[in-house]
Amino acid sequence: MKKMILTLIAALACNFMGTGTAQALPTLLHNVKGYTFEDGELKQFNSILFEDSVILATGSQEELADLHSFSISIDGKGKTLLPGLIDAHGHILGLGLNLMRVNLRGIESEAETVKQVSEYANNNPDTRWVLGRGWNQVLWLNKEFPTKSSLDKVIADRPVWLSRIDGHAGWANSKALQLAGIDKNTPDPEGGKIIRDEQGQATGVLIDAAMSLVENKIPPLNKKERKTALKLAFDHLISLGITSVHDAGVDFETYKLMLELSGKNRIPLRVYAMLSGADPRLETMLKYGKVEHPFLKIQSVKLYTDGALGSRGAALLEPYSDEPDNKGLLLTSSDKLGRYLTLITKYGFQTNIHAIGDAANHMVLEELSKLKKESSSKVLRHRIEHAQVVVPEEIPMFAKLGVIASMQPTHATSDMNMAGDRLGEERLKGAYAWRTFLDNDVVIASGSDFPVEKANPFLGLHAAVTRQDSDNLPKEGWLPSQKLTVAEALKSFTIDAAFAGFWENAIGSLEEGKKADFILIDKDIFKISEDKIDDVQVLETWINGKRIHSTE
Template sequence: MEKIFFNGCIRTLDDAGCVAEAVGIENGKIAFIGTNEEAQKIPSEEKTDLQGRLLLPGFVDTHLHMLHYAFVERSVKLFDCKSVEEALEAAHKRLEEHAGKPLTWLYCRGWNEEHFDEPRYPLKEELDALSKEIPIIMVRVCGHVAVCNTPGLERLKKIPQFAEIAKDVDFETGLLKENAVQFYSSVLEAPSQEEVESYIVYSAKKLNECGFTGVQSDDLASLPGKNWKRIMNAYKALDARGELNVRHYEQCLFERAEDAKAFIEEGYRTGQRGDHFTIGPMKLIQDGSLGARTAAMNESYEDSPGNTGIITFTQEELDDLFAFFDRYQMQAAVHCIGDRAMDMVIEAIAKSPYRKDNAKNRHGIVHCQITNPRILKEMKEHDILAYIQPVFVDLDMNTVEPAIGAHRMEGIYAWKSMLDLGIHASGGSDAPVDSFDAMENIYFAVTRKNIYGEPEEGWIPSERLSVDEAVKLFTKDAAYASYTEDENGTIEIGKNADFVILEKDIYKIDPNEIKTTKVDMTILGGRTVYERKCDINKISR
């Protein structure tokens, strides 16, 4: 056998809940699971003493923006800013750094007015004071609201789709909403394929460091220029060269129905795959965000009377799209935060006349935040997946009730209720909206506390998950969402040897310690793609 890991706590997550001491690898697959005594009798090229450490199936983030994460990391990050002035200063500093080689545009991301000393949005005139020569955009943390300067607005007016997004542009304040934010990327120069590949490699490295061996990522519209074919080619090229260090399941986003249909009519289908790159579901965005008060609600926002948010597609358009997806054997995943958006998507899925004939009909709702008992019952009835983000506990717990009112708090962020009903729920981060740190995400799911350990009993404590349930969101349940439950997600003979080794047994420690637990090693197909400097003992023979 090529490799054996022994003397560990190996939680297989199989249906029987088996816990083993040793696991062996041959040709990238799991070839042995058993005891230390059995492992010692098997000849192996390399044996690794886990010294009691916990070994789990590799983690999978089922909704993030992997390419945009890398792009934001190289842009001006505003996530920690406490005021508009701090955000402006961060942008000014980047412009000064490039004074010798002037920039042609400046992209900034991450401000959140709810964390500002004076809660307000930046203004066009403030960005104009930074530069009237180059486009500057400051995108809110949620990605559904932004502010840009005059040069940015002037370029935006010239794109072919401007007539479609004009209603979401305020020329007085520079404020952009929803599709106007998405289409702003069209005014910026598209990176080369080589640059796109560098973004992918960077993100994969950071994901490996957090124990991830797989992602389900929304990337095709995530970079300037929105050149989705170049992005696909970059992934395929890395995959062909054996340089893609995560198993990637692409959530294919197109903002317009005609573009989504054209993609399918070109022959793309859910499940088409290379070694590590696979075409996943069509991705739709049906409403906005809670922070921007654009999530589609059945009742007005508590703090914004008369405002029920926005929808992207009418019911008739959604019905048509789901019938089309089912006819052409496509899975679909739809961004829905508000209850009205979810109602519309559930109705469209239920009405599709072709769903029963679609082999890829595991349709899902991404985020599923403002649910209620009726919505959850209907999701179970129509077998709709839930792509949830435990990290949103930290982001949203203090802002939800003021936005929607106490009377709508029953059944929101209802992850335990989902699992108890038998809804297939899987875990993600929505990075770069928030961190994809797996240990933090599991901590949030288990404790329902923020990163500082508050409140003591957790926010809506009835929705806390067990450690096992939280781990399965990022392993076994994630595999189901990508039709790979026969290949990944559990440690069983014949499956891919994708593992994460942790420094502590998170099943046994104080749940408050989970968030600081370190990943010691990440293994993809039997190959070590990340190793922390620690004293795991490898014995080569």
């Protein structure tokens, strides 16, 4: 192998010197603490050699010393180098819009949340709607849903619509409810719920499908706004060391814009886009066929089957422990899911299905088990997105069917304060059960579900190995038997996430012939205390052999 590489480099150098044509010399980045995966095993190195966008070799500086005369040499100054991190489940447009709107994440009371919204509205008087995201009543002292009245006191002349942190509930003021035509006589839509007071009046909180009653009245984004949001999101992700992202549900307008941007080389990181199964033009997009550009790949569809645990919309087999008359909401019936699978697999597309509650996961596994061999999970790599609450006895079914578990570690540490209340002790045995999944040979592709959670992947790595929040609580970790090792967690954010997006032959590890996508960080995650992983800072992000982000 070494002789072959030497011959290749020598030929490239001779060509460069003999023709006078300006060609890039190979680059040797040495003096690093490098980590990657090879055949599923962790491998260390201190030098990486790449030419243009392609990796030629990794190894020790001594092994690659003979190649130095033919390369540009860069001293890594002892920094830690990892494969570019892959977020296997995020919402790019949503992240960009979140960066453009009022951010309500982490606020610990309804009153403080309303104050933040009021200040934003006052600073943005020309906005037609006051929009925001991130409130979470679980963090509040009373843990109760907010009401329209608190918003009405500060903003009565403009509609206000604020998405809950998980995106499965929304909070409106009276103006927004009025524009949506919601009153005492408005029925709950299928798959949704209007929260009401004792007199039957809408309180202002809408769950799942009911949210569309308000959202359909919000003026649609124009192309310029979409472009701005995408660019903000791209830049933010790259600064965090994310070199590839799986976009969990793009509508037709975003799909068209992604194709346009890709054609103009305006997408700076690798995007694996899932078509939105909710878009009425789904089959139009499917008929266009698979897309495989250097920075854009499209061959999957995102579907929903239930809501979220925090808003009690996740579909459970038995009632919620803290609401005995509620089993959550199934947004898609088994018959409808079966029809979706038939349509999507007819075009050879992967299906990535949101399922949080055990009833939803059970239904998805049942429907996936009915697929013929050529459209099965083992061929098309179908995924369950989140897989948060699963009957323990059904976890081995993931591996048997070849279903990928697309999970988000920070969901566990965000949900731990309410998951026990919602589920009770017995159901927690199959909740956020990463170790059980791995022990049953299930492939886990990790992500963050940004902007539901922060996009920083080191928060996810920290949560996966400690089962603790950002304050390193609880001390021993929540459900600590489900912890992952650092190597297992990193693998789920790199090569296994690449596999989940049919990109494992090009990215996810730093091996000969793959793309030179990597990051340099300020701490060695395999040497520092695990509770410090969430403090890691990204110093440089390299994509396609080019440094596109640096803090220096």
